[in-house]
Amino acid sequence: MxxxxxxxxxxxxxxxxxxxxxxxxxxxxxxxxxxxxxxxxxxxxxxxxxxxxxxxxxxxxxxxxxxxxxxxxxxxxxxxxxxxxxxxxxxxxxxxxxxxxxxxxxxxxxxxxxxxxxxxxxxxxxxxxxxxxxxxxxxxxxxxxxxxxxxxxxxxxxxxxxxxxxxxxxxxxxxxxxxxxxxxxxLWNSLSSRLRGVLCVPTHRLLQDSQDIPVVVSPLRAERVLLFDDVLVLLQGHNVHTFDLKLVWVDPGQDKCVLHILTPEDEFSFCTRDPKGQVAWQWKMTQAVHQALCGKKDFPVLESDQALSVPPESRRVACAYTFRREGRLYQATYEGDWCRAKPHGKGTLKWPDGRNHVGDFWQGLEHGFGIRLVPQASEDKFDCYKCHWREGKMCEYGICEYGTGKVYKGYFQAGLRHGFGILDSAPQAPQPIKYTGHWERGQRSGYGIEEAKDRGERYIGMWQADQRHGPGVMITQGGVYQGTFQGDKMAGPGILLHEDDSLYEGIFTRDLTLLEKQKGKVTLPNGFTLNGSFSRGTNEGQMCIQGVLHRAAHPSDSSGPHKRFRQLGAGAFPVESRWQGVYGPFRDFVRLGCPGEMQEALLGFHVQSSRELRESQEHLCDESHPEDGVGSMEDILKELLQHRKPKALQQYLGKATYSHIGSIKHLQEMATEEVKQHARELWAAYRGLLKVALERQGQTLEEESTETRDLQVHGVLLPLILPSFYSELFSLYLLLHEGEDQLYSRGITNLSLFSDTNLLEYLWSLKDLKLTSNQRYSLVRDNCFLSATECLQKISTTMNTQEKLEVLEKTYREIEATVSQVLGREYKLPMDDLLPLFIYVVSRAQIQHLGAEIHFIRDMMDPIHTGGLHDFLLTALESCYKHIQNEDMRPHRLPGHWDD
CATH class of the missing domain: 1.20.900.10 (Dbl homology (DH) domain)
Structure with missing residues (x-):
């Protein structure tokens, strides 16, 4: 009811x-x-x-x-x-x-x-x-x-x-x-018509008037203060200062009669006659600011309403604010996060001239990741800076795409290129140039490589104040120069190596002209040397030489005294100091204990798991979007602790990448040692992270000996990073050993003219293994080491030196198994017995560029194999390679049996 x-x-x-x-x-x-x-x-x-x-x-x-x-x-x-x-x-x-x-x-x-x-x-x-x-x-x-x-x-x-x-x-x-x-x-009725025209807005409601509770404003000296539900107004003579309440911060002063007011461009104080006045003003302003932020500016403020809370110091304000005072932000409009009257958090700055910056801010300055667009004089052209900022200037790693088409990827300091970086000109540029190396205060300085793509020229060496200065290697279509540079020019003693491997040693002038009676030395490809004085002839391009010609003891010996000049650069630039700018920032990061605020600054470190630069301004400011595929540093360190066993470690470190070596055969040794150095640096990076991870677990990392480090570098990291640059690095070996491989190929072609029986019978006479006629017949007729031949052919199908050595070992086992099967008992082949059979297998496998393969394996081989079975087998393969090149293996020296 x-x-x-x-x-x-x-x-x-x-x-x-x-x-x-x-x-x-x-x-x-x-x-x-x-x-x-x-x-x-x-x-x-x-x-x-x-x-x-x-x-x-x-x-x-x-x-x-x-x-x-x-x-x-x-x-x-x-x-x-x-x-x-x-x-x-x-x-x-x-x-x-x-x-x-x-x-x-x-x-x-x-x-x-x-x-x-x-x-x-x-x-x-x-x-x-x-x-x-x-x-x-x-x-x-x-x-x-x-x-x-x-x-x-x-x-x-x-x-x-x-x-x-x-x-x-x-x-x-x-x-x-x-x-x-x-x-x-x-209030409207009491104001002059001018002030009424400025302040009379239908949405305004007066909350407090200084005529009711007097205040003294310092330092602005305002005559009257009006607090509305959405703005704070200071009347100063004919001037009206208006402050949006969403961008007002209220702080009680130490003096009970003082109230501090913070706004984006002004800071002033209210001083009341007694503490009660200060409390009244503080309460009214605090609640008015809070309601303005909540979007309830039309709802009345009640002193008894305890549900209203104090406005947050950090706040996101939907409205845009335009700076009016002269300075760095003059006429710029900011929209985003604020903290205590300064841009702080994520936001966007726009200038009237078209500049646009979106990213992270800290205490009023660009700080953290940000993207800035700067318009160029021509229409629709912008410079785009996607990088990290510190206290208003570019720092750490970033990518800059210029309106001219140039692109810079590298590190900054105080707004200038500083550290490691790559500057690439536009593809359509009249003279496209790419620089990869170190920078100092906006200029190329330190070790770097410059490529002139249109001319096919490359400079590798030291720089100072944006000029080539110090030891360097200059590669042109006519040859390779190594020596000293001053002010972008060659000067002083140097080496000039021509395409035909003839080599000149002497003094070079800045314009590459010869001085009269300049002393020098020429080493010809056949080993002959010419010492004397060189001068220009009467005709252009003509050279006059006075000197002594020395014949080489063995002209055909490619390992003669001039061979040491075929590899340039390795001694001029210590490998440990070439790319310090790449790994230095990461070492600093690890040394400081991997702080989270520095994690984004490592975008330039060559690990695919590092955070990618976000591609758009809208995406950057979308707080609801999770980080792109990268967990927190804590997650990374935890994952690191779970991958400490060799196989798991290889899978974890498999993301490491490095590329770009070059294709100049005279730089093979320089490139090889550089690859190994990158592997050592990556291993040091892993050890550094592992140390931090263990320390956070209350554990310590045992010191690692040099021997153990080298074993891990060759056994774990080199197999992972070699595929990234194998094609370029191996091409250097192909070029460098092209002559030797041509002799080898000629020998293989000659040996292919003979039947398996004739060739194996001839090789068999070189060893002491005793076989019956039936055994020998079975060996050459039924098997002919086919399985071993097919196995050896796989040596050129892998990029991993360890796998290449395992192919060699398996080939050896197949040869040994074939012999043991024929003998009817287990037999271990010594070198004298293995070599002729190995020569036969190598000749039938017909591996292209075997010399390049052998030298590559020898240079990249894990030191743990030195003196072991793999070293023994590689030595045997080298002997086979030399024998096939040898005159004794030519057709007229082999038995004349052309039928089976």
Whole structure:
């Protein structure tokens, strides 16, 4: 059975619904229909305010009707609806919100022209405001009666109390809103016409006036302070200083009468007569700022409302702020995160000249990862900087794509290129040039490589102040020069190695002209040397020589005294110091214990698991997007501890990459030692990370001996990184050993003319292994070491030196197994017995570029194999290679049996 209080609530809702319908029908709709399309700006603004007021009144009427429907259902069908389901109780917040929206729109419409329209019949407050205020008061009275009529254990008791609390709090809000509206209207009337034109905004509501609670503003010396619900205004003579409350920070001073105010470009203090004044101003400003940030600037501020919290120091503000003072940010517009009146967090800066920066900020400066666009003089051309910033300047690793087409990938310091970096010109540039090396304060300095792509020239060596300076190697189409450079020119003693391997040693001038009677030495490809004086001839390109010619002891010996000049650069540039800029930042990172804030700065480190540069500005500022495939440093270190066994470690470190060696045969030794150095650096990087990971677990990492390190470098890392540059590195071996391989290929061709039987019979005469006629017949007729031949052919199908050695071992086992099978017993082949059989297998395998393969394996072989089986087998393969090149293996020296 329903109570009398519920019946009274029903009647109250019916009366209020009728009142709202009359307001909408008789007051608001006629005004909207009177001039639906005003032509003047003022008329359009008034129409917009009236439309919003009409919509809020309509929503309030809809909610009232829903409440009325639930009350009727409860009253006339009590068994079908419990009291707790009545809308006023079940969703009191919805009912309250509808009231608040209506009253907010009512006060927002306090514009002179709007109120003139609304007051055509009677006072707007009496018609539009008073019915709602009376209705709320009756709500509270009836809800209190309903509370008293219900027992303490009634299920609806808690809901009734919640509704009572909401509407009890709304009553003083309505009174305060009325007071603020009246105070604001009185303020407009008291101001001069000029100030009224600046400050009179319909949405403003005055919260505090320094004429009521006096303050002294320092250092601005403002004559009057006005706190509105969305802005703080300082009046100083004819000047009006306006501060958006969303960008105002309030700090109580040490003095109980002082209040500090922070804004993006101003900092000042309020000084009151007594502590009570300071407390009042602090409370009003703090809550006004909080509500402005929450988007509730039209909701009244209540001193008794303890639910309002202190505004956060770090905040994201949707509105944009334009800096007005001269300086670095003059006329720039910032939108994003703030902390204590400074850009702090993620944000976007835009300048009127088209510059645009999006990224991370720290205490007002670009700090962290950021992308900056800088327009060029020509249209639609921009320089794009995607890099890390520190205190407003580029630092650490970044990528810069210039409007000219140039691209720089490398490190910065204080806004300048500094450390390791690669500068590549546009592909369509008239003279495309690529520089890979070190920089110092924006200039090339230290070790670096410059390639002139159009001319096919390359400089490898030292730089100073953007010029070639110091030891260097210059590669041209005509030859290779190694010597000293000064001011971008060759100067002093040097070596000039021509394409035909003839070599000149002497003094070079800056313009490469010969001095009169200049002493020098020429070493010809056949080993002959010419010592004497060189000078220019009478005709262009002619050279006069006076000297002594020395014949080589063995002209055909390719390992003669001039061979040492075939490899350049290795002694001039210690491999340990060539690429310090690549690994230095990572070593610093590990030395500091892998701090999280430095993790992004390692984008330039050559490990694929490092974080990729984000490609767009929108993507950068999307906080909901997770980091791209990279976990936290803690996760990386934990994963590292789980991959310490050799196989697992190889899989984990398999992401390491390095490429670009070059294709000049005279640089093979330089490239080989460089590859090994990269492997050593990567191993040191792994050890450094492992040390940090163990220290965080309270453990220590045992010291590693040089021998153990070398074994790990060759056994673990070299097999992983060799595939990344194998083709380029191996091409150096092909070029360097091209002559030897041609002799070898000629020998293979000659040996292919003979049958297996004749060749094997001839080779068999070189050894002492005794076989019966049947055994020898079986060996040469039935098997011919086919399995061993097929096995050896696999040596050129792998890039891993360890796998190449394993192919050699398996070939040896196949040869030995074939012999043992023929003998009918296990037999271990000594070198004297193995060599002729190995020569046979090598000749039938017909491996191309075997010399390059042998030298590559020897240079990259793990030191652990030195003196072992693999070393023995590689030596045997080298002997086979030499024998096949030898004159004794030519056709006229072999037995003349041409049939099987």
């Amino acid at each position: 329903c109570s009398s209080e519920e019946a009274d609530l029903l009647r109250l809702e019916e009366v209020f619904s009728t009142t709202l319908d009359r307001i909408i029908t008789l007051n608001l709709k006629p005004l909207l229909l009177a001039d639906p399309e005003p032509s003047d700006l003022c008329g359009k603004e008034c129409l917009g305010l009236l439309q919003q007021l009409h919509e809020s009144a309509q929503r309030l009427w809809d909610v009232t009707e829903q409440s009325l429907l639930s009350l009727r259902q409860r009253l006339y069908h009590p068994s079908s609806l419990d009291l707790e389901a009545v809308l006023l109780l079940s969703n009191a917040d919805l009912v309250l919100q509808a009231h608040v929206e209506y009253i907010n729109e009512f006060w927002r419409s306090q514009r002179k022209e709007v109120w003139q329209l609304l007051s055509s019949g009677s006072a707007p407050r009496q018609v539009l405001y008073q019915p709602l205020a009376d209705h709320v008061q009756k709500y509270v009275r009836l809800l209190l009666r309903l509370r008293d009529s219900l027992g303490e254990t009634h299920p609806a008791q808690e809901l009734v109390m919640h509704a009572v609390t909401l509407f009890e709090n709304l009553q003083p809000c309505l009174r305060q809103a009325l007071d603020q509206a009246e105070a604001t209207q009185a």
